Amino acid sequence: MDFTIWQKNTLKFIILGLLKHNELTGYDIKKLFNCEIGDFWQAKHSQIYPELKKLEEEKLISSHIEISGKKLEKTFYNITATGLTTLNNWLTEPQDKIPPTRDDFTLKLYFIDDKNNPRIEELFAEERLQHEEKLNYLTTRMTELFSSTEKQKAHYGHYLILKKAIIREKAQLNWLNDELNNINK
Amino acid sequence: MDFTIWQKNTLKFIILGLLKHNELTGYDIKKLFNCEIGDFWQAKHSQIYPELKKLEEEKLISSHIEISGKKLEKTFYNITATGLTTLNNWLTEPQDKIPPTRDDFTLKLYFIDDKNNPRIEELFAEERLQHEEKLNYLTTRMTELFSSTEKQKAHYGHYLILKKAIIREKAQLNWLNDELNNINK
DNA sequence: CGTATCATGTAACATGTTACATGATTCC
DNA sequence: GGAATCATGTAACATGTTACATGATACG
The missing domain is CATH 1.10.10.10 (Winged helix-like DNA-binding domain superfamily/Winged helix DNA-binding domain)
Structure with a gap:
């Protein structure tokens, strides 16, 4: 594909x-x-x-x-x-295809491969920290810029992409936390 | 930041x-x-x-x-x-920072900006189609490769990153559907 | 026998990063 | 007066894409 x-x-x-x-x-x-x-x-x-x-x-x-x-x-x-x-x-113009994520984390995870390698847990912890920081930043921006529905409508695209990013970070963090729990079991 | x-x-x-x-x-x-x-x-x-x-x-x-x-x-x-x-x-080695997504869709959304521009709905529809195809492909691969927990353990990293991608696509699709509903209201 | 795919390579170009450079302004 | 940041630029290099090239093999 x-x-x-x-x-x-x-x-x-x-x-x-x-x-x-x-x-x-x-x-x-x-x-x-x-x-x-x-x-x-x-x-x-x-x-x-x-x-x-x-x-x-x-x-x-x-x-x-x-x-x-x-x-x-x-x-x-x-x-x-x-x-x-x-x-x-x-x-x-019609959109391009979905680009590859090109993130280090996924790549390393893929190559570690051994469930018992302690590096997996470290990687997850590092990744969680980064996504927490990013989510933090994004939610702050959201509050700063789009506190009212009028402001949301005035720059709707901007509002949408911020919302999109926040939802993505939250989903990512949920997954990271779930997997960290699995590892510790 | x-x-x-x-x-x-x-x-x-x-x-x-x-x-x-x-x-x-x-x-x-x-x-x-x-x-x-x-x-x-x-x-x-x-x-x-x-x-x-x-x-x-x-x-x-x-x-x-x-x-x-x-x-x-x-x-x-x-x-x-x-x-x-x-x-x-x-x-x-410690991981790199989270890379930019570099996707066309987000970019265009950001620049359209006007809530009433009909192109927004088109963009969402195109994007939904692409993510549906991708999710489809990923779930097929998941079934092909990791039907049993033994197989999951044997290539744990591979299993994890497939799972990660599937969760990401699902979250993305949920968001796309929600926003499409908002637009039609 | 023709077509898709296997298999490998190079050249020209586009895009993106790092490092080198310089000088002004603001604020403490 | 010193540091951070404003402000602009270039050169060398690394990375990634498109196009050009060639030939073998498998399968119908």
């Missing part, structure tokens, strides 16, 4: 999507990957800045410079009409 | 892990990515064959050729003692 996928310059569409409502600097975009958007994609500044230049060459975004303080130049980017069309086309 | 991860030549350890119990050809390894191992990692043959050569140079694996039929040469690879040590060291 073939679950192969592939991403063709996804970063491009993420940038366009982020610029849909606000003008942003490269640094702003970089920082957004540290928030809950980092749950589904990540990129370093060394990839973002060149991509912004490329998008500007392609006329999908435009830029202007503002001076902050005495001489610090910030480059703000805006989406163009062409950029908006490109973004909307991508949004209506 | 920083959830940054990174994989340093994970394919290397996957190959070592797969060779732990059986000798395999590059083609065998390629095919394994089409099974449930493809749930957590994927690689094309164009990446596998060069990696095998590299691992042999590093003396982590060894190879011998067998003739199949009249002249088809198959190269079988075995893990060496050094390879086994390398694999075991990796298994006891």
